[in-house]
Amino acid sequence: MTKTQMTRKDYLLDQKQKGRHIFGVFPAQYPKELLWAMNVVPAEIWDPPVEITAANAHLQPYICSVVRFGLELVLEGKCDFLDGFLFPHTCDSIQNMASVIHDYIGANKPCYFFYHPKNPHGKAAREYYVLELKNLMRSLEKQLGPLNPDALKQRIQQGHKISSLFGEFYDLRAKGELDVGNGEFYEQIRRGEYLFPDDLIPELEGFLARNKGKGEKRLMPVILSGVLPNPPEILTLFDELGVRVSHDDLLIGSRRLLVPPSNLKDPFKQLAESYFSMPPCSTKGAPIVKRREYLLSLIKATGAKGVIFNVVKFCEPEWFDVPNLTDELKKRGTPTLVLDTELNQGLSGQMKTRVEAFVEMIS
């Protein structure tokens, strides 16, 4: 079976058999390269297809479904094959889930916490970030043995390669020169949530070689903002309606994938540089003005006719920003649509109507 045909679970088990350590990693920003260098495959946990039952006992009704699904996965024992967990400090909900898993339930496996600095991103924040990276490295070394500095440099190079390939994905998409539907585009993007770089890079290159230069330019360009493109049915609906997501401002998408390469010599400073040069993000406390400017730049660059905010229900960081962003975009003549989504619940008739009405409006 080729890597492309393997399910996510089969791939991870295969990696484990090859001697790699598999970590469950919760959203959203973390130093992948450091984990890769320590022979860890980070398997991100965003929207696993489980039915939520047990997690509800631990969480209040106003907690987002990313956290709900993640906790359910752990409670159902579906993470038993993992060698550890990493909880980045993305938001209060992830933070509290980390506490439920680590302090209350007892994960029975090593848990790591990664506290990345929120805005403002001054000199102290940069120094703090480097310290946090080194703290994480030292903690991991206790479980996995010493970090090989050359391995880290090599994985950082691979990280740059992946960012540049994703950059090409987005450029081609913006120009309507990638011959794939919205669903296929994001399916490929999301393979990066668990493939080891040695496998991800050739896969991304193959995808580009197959689909480059033949896209449908006439499709209606829109920007998709929010956390993740879920439910997947929304992408199929876009295809049916002749809509092309010409760029995104998704937490799983451009906000963390499009990282300009750093020329710094010190690998830890390089990683820090990458973190601080990512596009503005609500989970990093980016100023609203920066987020607005970023969205406006995407609209300008891709000729998008509108912005769809597809926001996970109860996602605090995102919902704080949405009213201001929609107001500002509307003032500048950009139509916006706000959808609040429960993950893995398909697309209701009402939701379809909203999307269709929006497309009629911008057509």
Place this chain on the structure above:
Amino acid sequence: MRLWRFKGLSMTYFAGIDIGSLTTEVVILDSNADMLSYSINLTGADCNEAVDQALGQALSRAGLSRDQLSFIVATGYGRVTIPFSDKKITEISCHGTSAHHLFPDTETVIDIGGQDSKVIRIDKEGKVLDFTMNDKCAAGTGRFLEVMAGAFRVSLEDFGQLSLKAEREIPISSVCTVFAESEVISLIAQNQAREDIIRGLHSSVVNRIWNMVQTVGVHGAVTMSGGVAKNRGVVVLMEEKLGKPIHIHTEPQIMGALGAALLAKRHFLQEK
């Protein structure tokens, strides 16, 4: 697309079908966009049966048969279920189109239907500029009023009139239909004047819609569509909030179907 020839003249007729969760409406227009007939029927469990019935009624009132229709547009939640429509368009665009057609100074449309409500902003040509929808719960919809009227055992028509007779308003704190019904029952048990409670219920619907109005903003003249526009209690309270009168068609329930029929004509001409 069909073109019906009559005594050597090209006669074109258009139908708009609005399949809502509670009712199905059909409007038939001629080529001058004059309304020849309309029908309103309960949707029930079988959308296709409801459409056949409503379309049959409207056609017979217009003295036409189905094959004389040149273009059919389906709208409403059941639009996807109609196999024979030439185009499917959302109710948002349809309500915007009909409001502009009937009252050309309209820039804001408030549609309160049985199961959902919408506020739509349109430009001076009737094109939708912005909209918001409440489709997740019954609060702020016709269904809320229907359940509450049931609790008082009065008809929906009388319900609105009773609200206008209130001397004061008893605020209803629950937004949820189920909890509001229990709140109402306990207020009745306390012998509170029913008109005052009913006024509170109408206010609750209007406040809910008002939040949506504020999201989209009030622009130009306001037109109200949907079955609830027949309820004077809601209309009067909404006019108070807006500080201006609201345009209401004599049959506000058919505005989705009318918009669909108008768009049928437009698309027919574009495709010809």
